Amino acid sequence: MLLKANKGQVSYGESIGILLLDTFTPFIPGDVGNATTYSFPVRYQTVKGFTFDKLLEKDESMLEPILEAGQNLVNEGVKAITSDCGYMAMYQQEIANELKVPVFMSSLLQIPFLSSMLRMDEKIGIICSKASDFEDELLVKLGINPNIPLAVKGMEGKENFVNAAHEEIGTLNPELIEKEVVEVAQEMVQEDSNVKLILLECSSLPPYAASVQRAVNLPVFDFVTMINYVQSALVQSRFTGFM
Missing domain, CATH: 3.40.50.1860 (Rossmann fold)
Structure with a gap:
């Protein structure tokens, strides 16, 4: 089988891309922001300057940095994009309309x-x-x-x-x-x-x-039940067993 590289992509195997708020708190196992939460690799991208306060203020000026960070994840090969805050729902429609992968922000x-x-x-x-x-x-x-x-x-x-x-x-x-x-x-x-x-x-x-x-x-x-669900659809596994 001949496999083809994707232009601009230098790593592979991460289906879920996660946009992170610019925060200062430990992310323990189980948190969306801790990679050991998952049984599969994920890829993170921080939206610089996008704090929790700015999210609650519905700061429209942050839409462009969010889209840029999301596009970076798409360029790096992710197949779907989520976030690390349920209130990112405010940007769901705009991001889903712009990025050419499934988006599930909340x-x-x-x-x-x-x-x-x-x-x-x-x-x-x-x-x-x-x-x-x-x-x-x-x-x-x-x-x-x-x-x-x-x-x-x-x-x-x-x-x-x-x-x-x-x-x-x-x-x-x-x-x-x-x-x-x-x-x-x-x-x-x-x-x-x-x-x-x-x-x-x-x-x-x-x-x-x-x-x-x-x-x-x-x-x-x-959040994790949702991410696991989407991952199971993005990367299907063959069944094994017996009759």
Whole structure:
């Protein structure tokens, strides 16, 4: 078999490209920003100057740097592009329209699929980084009906999470943050018995998904479940077994 090099590409084998905010926080295993989270290679590209604050401000001047970083990933051979923040939903349409690979910028893209699993009176419980910034506009930007039943709780009241993810002090204690995430999940299901699935919006929350599931005994979806799903479609494997 004769294989052909792609012009401008100097490494191969990475199907998922991940756009990173310009942040200062440790990315532990399970975090979207930690390569050991995956059973396959991924490729990262930081969008310089694109801070979490600028994202929440919906800074339109950042669109061009985002597109440039995304194109760099495409040039380096990735087959699909995601991000490390669910609120990157704000840029989903523009990026998908410009880049010539599938784009899935937010974990929230899973909402229609999850909603279709539930009865009309049941809800998806969403644990997000900042509930005050979780707006219908995020869903509309993703082409999602904002009337889908949701229960939303944020992590902005949890000191250890805020210090690591919002204040970016440069350190984190996984055990303390895990406790905080579990507390939020437990509060959510206690407040609303119609919550039957949990979706973790924030890319820093997947490390705690297993503990959340043990605590509330519900299916838990997150950024990593979405990335793994897309990877399974991008790189199909042959089946082995016996009859």
